[in-house]
Amino acid sequence: MNDSMYIAATGMQMQQASVDTIANNLANVGTPGFKRSRVSFQDLVYRDMGGARAAASQATQGAAPSLWQGSGVGMAGIVKAFAGGELKQTGQALDFAVRGDGFFEVTAADGTPAFTRGGSLVVDKEGYLATSEGYQLRPAIHVGNDASELSVSNAGIVTAKLAGQGSPSELGRIELARFADTSGLQAMGGNLYRPSAASGDAIYGAAGEGGMGTVAQGWLEGSNVNLVDEMVSLMVAQRAYESSVKVIQASDEMLAMSNNLRK
Amino acid sequence: MDVNAIAGLGLQNDVRQMESISQNLANAVTPGYKKQLALGTTFQAQLSQAALAQPLPLTLPSLQGSVIDAGAGRLRATGDAHDVAVDGTDFLELATPDGAAYTRQGKLRVDVDGRLVGDQGHPVASSAGPLSLSNAPFTIDGNGDVQQDGRVVGRLKRVRFEQAGRLQPLGGGMYALGGATVADPNSSAPVKLGFQEASNVDTTTEMVRMSMTVRHFEALARVVQGYDDNLEKTIRKLGDF
Numbered sequence: 301m302n303d304s305m306y307i308a309a310t311g312m313q314m315q316q317a318s319v320d321t322i323a324n325n326l327a328n329v330g331t332p333g334f335k336r337s338r339v340s341f342q343d344l345v346y347r348d349m350g351g352a353r354a355a356a357s358q359a360t361q362g363a364a365p366s367l368w369q370g371s372g373v374g375m376a377g378i379v380k381a382f383a384g385g386e387l388k389q390t391g392q393a394l395d396f397a398v399r400g401d402g403f404f405e406v407t408a409a410d411g412t413p414a415f416t417r418g419g420s421l422v423v424d425k426e427g428y429l430a431t432s433e434g435y436q437l438r439p440a441i442h443v444g445n446d447a448s449e450l451s452v453s454n455a456g457i458v459t460a461k462l463a464g465q466g467s468p469s470e471l472g473r474i475e476l477a478r479f480a481d482t483s484g485l486q487a488m489g490g491n492l493y494r495p496s497a498a499s500g501d502a503i504y505g506a507a508g509e510g511g512m513g514t515v516a517q518g519w520l521e522g523s524n525v526n527l528v529d530e531m532v533s534l535m536v537a538q539r540a541y542e543s544s545v546k547v548i549q550a551s552d553e554m555l556a557m558s559n560n561l562r563k
Numbered sequence: 564m565d566v567n568a569i570a571g572l573g574l575q576n577d578v579r580q581m582e583s584i585s586q587n588l589a590n591a592v593t594p595g596y597k598k599q600l601a602l603g604t605t606f607q608a609q610l611s612q613a614a615l616a617q618p619l620p621l622t623l624p625s626l627q628g629s630v631i632d633a634g635a636g637r638l639r640a641t642g643d644a645h646d647v648a649v650d651g652t653d654f655l656e657l658a659t660p661d662g663a664a665y666t667r668q669g670k671l672r673v674d675v676d677g678r679l680v681g682d683q684g685h686p687v688a689s690s691a692g693p694l695s696l697s698n699a700p701f702t703i704d705g706n707g708d709v710q711q712d713g714r715v716v717g718r719l720k721r722v723r724f725e726q727a728g729r730l731q732p733l734g735g736g737m738y739a740l741g742g743a744t745v746a747d748p749n750s751s752a753p754v755k756l757g758f759q760e761a762s763n764v765d766t767t768t769e770m771v772r773m774s775m776t777v778r779h780f781e782a783l784a785r786v787v788q789g790y791d792d793n794l795e796k797t798i799r800k801l802g803d804f
Contacts, residue, residue, distance in 0.1 A: 368599065368732050376682060484675070547589075558780075558784065561788060
């Protein structure tokens with residue numbers, strides 16, 4: 301009896317999830333490399349309430365139309381939009397971004413590969429290029445602690461002037477990775493992503509070749525959150541939440557009335 | 564006919580109406596959602612039907628079924644070139660394990676196996692069957708042609724229905740054929756790229772329906788109470804004798 305309340309409750313839950321996601325997006329509007337998320341809504345399964353009815357009533361003229369009763373709204377998933385954020389020039393030699401498609405690969409704390417769109421790198425105490433959390437790039441690039449004039453070309457070739465050398469020498473090449481389905485990547489926080497069954501394994505390639513983006517040294521990718529869009533979504537979610545609340549109130553009123561049928 | 568029985572069914576129908584309103588409002592922001600309408604037959608329609616065919620008994624005013632409103636929702640710009648919205652009211656076809664399903668949600672992507680799939684992960688049907696794409700970028704044009712590496716690999720299939728309202732909702736934005744019939748399996752409705760179709764639920768209409776339903780429910784409840792009062796008085800009077 302009165303599924304409308306349960307249906308409306310799904311509406312409230314999903315709008316709440318939507319507001320949570322928007323809050324996370326808004327909180328990260330200034331986080332370099334952040335990718336906005338959105339809740340992907342879908343209607344839930346339907347049940348045919350008409351079949352039982354048609355069988356019960358003897359007056360079936362032709363095929364009785366079905367009475368499909370829905371069960372509310374659900375979440376198909378929280379999907380990250382990997383649209384590029386605006387690139388901002390910082391002039392820092394260790395700030396990196398990918399112009400176009402592609403991820404840098406790093407080794408996460410547990411030794412598994414993780415992927416990032418860039419950020420401020422450091423030279424760790426062993427002399428390797430690493431993220432600020434200390435995750436080394438993969439394949440590892442040894443710069444050393446006394447190198448100067450570190451430069452990375454658009455194609456990802458790292459050169460630096462080592463101590464005691466007059467001219468810069470090549471230290472390695474940063475490889476980029478792509479995924480069959482980028483939206484399937486799992487966010488690990490810290491702008492790191494992990495491949496999943498939905499994203500497929502990484503497809504490696506050289507920067508600037510075969511649809512892969514190029515490496516931009518001295519640039520950081522801004523957050524791709526659009527403030528106006530988020531504010532509009534926030535208002536829509538709030539009002540949609542409100543309408544589900546009204547349904548619950550109205551259903552409650554109806555229940556009260558039916559309870560009062562007998563004085 | 565028993566007043567209580569009629570009022571009782573009316574109350575039940577209002578509860579069903581409320582469920583469809585609740586469903587519509589819960590999905591007011593679900594992309595590609597089509598609003599549901601509960602259909603009833605009026606007492607008058609039943610009377611005239613009964614007059615035409617004698618054996619047909621009068622039935623109580625029960626809900627006859629539900630249809631979807633297949634009207635198009637507004638298009639919202641998403642800026643993602645792989646978001647496809649079909650102009651008009653034609654549907655995209657998906658190949659699901661349970662057969663063909665139809666959807667208005669055109670959020671296309673390439674899955675791990677290289678198949679072009681919809682938001683629900685089912686392959687999209689095209690003139691060349693389900694499409695397999697390589698890792699290279701692909702584009703879709705206004706005719707629904709999917710292009711990769713400069714050549715057309717297939718054209719997105721769009722299906723037009725007769726009595727689209729009778730499509731059977733499956734959830735997840737998908738519909739099965741149900742009571743509808745295919746009018747044109749290869750329609751040439753243009754597709755809009757970078758757009759997603761919004762839900763076609765009009766919240767104002769639903770709120771109006773809701774207040775009407777609540778008041779109707781209230782009126783019927785009063786009928787039952789009034790009838791109850793009558794019975795009570797009758798019994799008391801009879802007891803006086």
